[in-house]
Amino acid sequence: MAAKKNLSIYLLAFVLFAGGVGFMMWSALSENSTYHLNVAEAVEVPAEKLKSARLFGVADGDIVKPANGLGASFTLRDLEKPQHAIYVNYRGALPDTFEKGAEVIVEGRMDGTAFTAKTLMTKCPSKYEKSNRDKV
Numbered sequence: 001m002a003a004k005k006n007l008s009i010y011l012l013a014f015v016l017f018a019g020g021v022g023f024m025m026w027s028a029l030s031e032n033s034t035y036h037l038n039v040a041e042a043v044e045v046p047a048e049k050l051k052s053a054r055l056f057g058v059a060d061g062d063i064v065k066p067a068n069g070l071g072a073s074f075t076l077r078d079l080e081k082p083q084h085a086i087y088v089n090y091r092g093a094l095p096d097t098f099e100k101g102a103e104v105i106v107e108g109r110m111d112g113t114a115f116t117a118k119t120l121m122t123k124c125p126s127k128y129e130k131s132n133r134d135k136v
Helices: 002-031 039-044
Strands: 035-038 053-064 072-077 085-090 103-111 114-122
Touching: 035 039, 039 053, 039 085, 053 085, 085 103
Parallel strands: 035 053, 085 114
Antiparallel strands: 053 072, 053 103, 072 085, 103 114
C-alpha cells in the first residue's frame, strides 16, 4: 500500500516537472523569437512579421544625431546587395566606433517603412584584430 502511494507522488511530481519544462520551452520559443536577417532579406519580409529582428548591414547616408547626442537616424545598407536599404531610428548611447561605413547590427522592430532599433552594435574595426596588432 505504501509503495502505491509513493508511486503516485513520484508520478505527480514528474507530470508537474514535465509541464513546467514544456511551458518554459514554449514561452521561450514563441515570445522571444528574433529573426537574424541581412537588409536584403528584411526588405522582402512584410513589416508586420518583423516584430522582433536583428539586422546586419553598413551605416550609410547622412547620420542624423539629436542635440542631446543620444541616438541616431541613418540608412542601413546591405553588405552584399547595396541596392537594398532600410531607414533606422535609434535612441540610446552610440558606440565610439559608430560612423558612416561602419558595419552595424541593430535589434528592434519595423514601424511602417522604418526600423526602430532598441540596440545598436558596431563590428570592431580591423585594427583590433590580432594580425594587425603584431604589425604595430
